[in-house]
Amino acid sequence: MNTPLSDSGSASGSLARHPGFQRFWGARVLASLSFQMLAVAMGWHIYALTKSAFALGLVGLAQFLPMFLLTLVVGHVADRYDRRRIAAVCQSIECAAALTFACGTFGGWLSAPIIYALAACVGAARAFESPAISSLLPGVVPRAKLPNATAWSTSATQTAQILGPALGGLLYGVGAGAAYLACTISFALAAVLSSNIRLHTKPASRAPVTLESVFSGIAFIRSQPVILGALSLDLFAVLFGGATALLPIFARDILHAGPLELGLLRSASAVGALTGTIWLAHFPLRRRPGLAMFGGVIVFGFATIAFGLSHNIVVSLIALAVLGASDVVSVVVRSSLVQLRTPNETLGRVSAVNSLFIGTSNQLGEFESGLTAGWWGAQPAVLVGGVATICVALVWMRLFPALRDTRSLEREPEPATAAAN
Template sequence: MKTPPADTSEQVSPTTAPDSFDKLVGDADRAPEISLPRQTPFQRFWCTRVLSSLSFQMLAVAMGWHIYALTHSAFALGLVGLAQFLPMFVLTLVVGQVADRYDRRRIASICQGLECVAAALFAWGTFGGWISAPVIYVLAACVGAARAFESPAVASLLPGVVPRAQLSQATAWATSANQAAQIGGPALGGLLYGIGPGAAYLACTLSFALASAAVSTIPLRTKPVPRAPVTLESVFSGVRFIRSQPVILGALSLDLFAVLFGGATALLPIFARDVLHAGPLGLGLLRSASAVGALGGTIWLAHFPLRKRPGAAMFGGVIAFGIATLVFGLSHSFIVSLFALMALGASDVISVVVRLSLVQLRTPDEMLGRVSAVNSLFIGTSNQLGEFESGVTAGWWGAQTAVLIGGCATIAIALLWMRLFPELRRTRSLEREE
């Protein structure tokens, strides 16, 4: 699911991670021509993911609080998610072709550079006093377009960094990079926004710039696949491949609809300000809470990979996600809300790891970019379009009622998908089964 989603109160870094992390990265190429000999390719990949995710999480907090402060409208909050989703939807078939035909490191570096420029424009507009809701929507759309290219490029980069046999474990550790950033990013973004919106946007600018510089230094174990000519068949090949794989299709669609209806992230500024009365720092802590739980979940899965019945584990995680959403919607206590979001993140990460592992282990490398692009569209639909859906329903019925309805819908979808996709429920391995 999304989200995208995970952290603990203690971040994991490449130099202090558990033994399994060291063992994982130790088998990768050392790339002596790079000027950082002590870092393995996977460690650089992990650090790059942290920097990029940290930047985006800080920017999301700043944009959300800023637009709500300007408009006091739940619908306006939803429009920020819609502005980020539309470019992703329009560009899906294009970005997959780009990721499969060009150097994925260079694509990621360019996209993060463009996001750096967008964050700098946010800062300039804030200090200059000309920032407004329409400007925020336009810049959010620019960030969404850049991430539309970045996401499949980065996702399809991992199989070239670690051996295939370690890919599932590496996916869990790579997911922990996102979750580590989701711990520090929202809290740091909320703290900096409390100092001033411009301070938060400047921090995003610096972090995006560092990520852009770092990703281009990642050495790969495998050489790029020769470019095939672009045809109408190749453009839609990622969609056709997913349709032919009921296990992958079931995992992607389950994650999509569960988070689309069950996600409450877009409404956190309303809960922080009007329900829990926690302020910008409280908003940052709320956004970090689900990442805290998810980071704990990813570390657990990195040590104890899902080798048996991953599909059943995914369904269990989605149902637990719905229950945690209900608890959060009913809560008027800041502490209870934090723990509910932690549980939400821990259950969500099961779906994330299973979905990503299925895509990476069951997709040929020469079309991994196109399949990852469709996967990114599903993620974006559930996250950004889910934020729009949450804003609309909250505008109709109120924030708490919208979250409760979403939690019930998530549980209902999980039960329905068990019947619609029995192959996913019965699958015994992340690898392709004969």
């Protein structure tokens, strides 16, 4: 890595005192916290209503479809308008959706079709929010601090993924309406923080809308084999290996637990991820980040298999923690590659495609998990997914040697340029 981050303690300290980054980090924590609480509540609620693994998968599909359909639009919006306002508006919409969940619960009219419709609204809002937030960070902190800021920004998400599911499960145990109200408040606070983030650079200028500019994010990624390899590796690994959508089934039918234990299971992977994030923030990946990413994906696959075989909640929690720690390597490498190798004027469109890959692996992965669990059962579906993840990593090492052999998160010089220098 070319970025001078050897003094990680001072870098972390300066970020902690950076007012723009403080608000950015706080907004990201609160928004992620809200979404994680909402995911637990929706999952347990829909499974309680339907007792169907397929119905659980449909929640993920309902969130994925708007993201897929809006990908080209949201990237251009993120590059043409103030990314802070976009994030604040989206979080306000999510706040309204959570409030509707609460009203429907208290009023007794919240049915499965309404849950799917509200999940689609949340998915549409997150489709705009994700690239806006992701592409905002280079304007919040100087470029020299970007890899460190990316790691700490990832820790914001992981912190929320620890606290959110556990808190959501606890509140759902008190009452579903209480969980939805907590989501409403947290989304509202996130919107306030997002609208008040300070930037050290001006927002990107509004480039004219052309067909070429709309597709420029996809064209850029296709021209960068390292970024394309990282995005597609993460896509297929999590698509096949994601067991999150099936956690209500594992908690209720296999581990014989309740909503609080479901929250702990969803938190376990984030505990491992946060541990890995803090480690990477203090000890950045200076050499062979691509190889580290492949190793993390393979460990992710083995941890998924261990979780699928487990009938003990302690073993399941440990397996999920290892799964989260290994996954964060992929997250940090992929995010850093996108941030450091993409020009700021197209970062929103590239981040939108990145968000589509993430949404495909997460939300569509939930649908895939629900579908295969409906066919084969929850445990066989998870085991097959873990094996498929390992196979994907091994195949991608052959398909994308540029990613496997890359030695820096920064853009590397072409061989001819390097020889001339």
